Amino acid sequence: VQLLESGGGLVQAGGSLRLSCAASGGTFTSYAMGWFRQTLGKEREFVAVISKNGGYTYYAGSVRGRFTISRDNAKNTVYLQMNSLSPEDTAVYYCAADAAPIMAVTTLPGQYDYWGQGIQVTVSS
Numbered sequence: 001v002q003l004l005e006s007g008g009g010l011v012q013a014g015g016s017l018r019l020s021c022a023a024s025g026g027t028f029t030s031y032a033m034g035w036f037r038q039t040l041g042k043e044r045e046f047v048a049v050i051s052k053n054g055g056y057t058y059y060a061g062s063v064r065g066r067f068t069i070s071r072d073n074a075k076n077t078v079y080l081q082m083n084s085l086s087p088e089d090t091a092v093y094y095c096a097a098d099a100a101p102i103m104a105v106t107t108l109p110g111q112y113d114y115w116g117q118g119i120q121v122t123v124s125s
Contacts (some may be wrong), residue, residue, distance in 0.1 A: 001031070006119050007119070009120075016082060016084075021080075025109065034050075034112060035094070037094070043107045049107065054071050066083050066085075070084075081124075089123050092120055096115045
């Protein structure tokens, strides 16, 4: 499975961005999909996850209420809508695919099977 993120860039504090992650080379509905982020010198941090059928989502406390994860299984794409961005959200964002059992989701990066190359999001103050 190949994952390709898009939609990153530079935005002012308080602004919004929507990240997309297009999957190819596999059966998209076989995977729970997660978003993670990483800044220089820090470990990769869980952001959000969505179950295979889109019926369950879970968020890190730092983004809950501001970010929304969704997926379009017909387009093999997962999205991360990011609102009310702050400079603390600046990071490289990664999408990842987890061949989880039905309806299972995980926040642990080591449990994910495939990763995108990452995309930079920079929030200026």
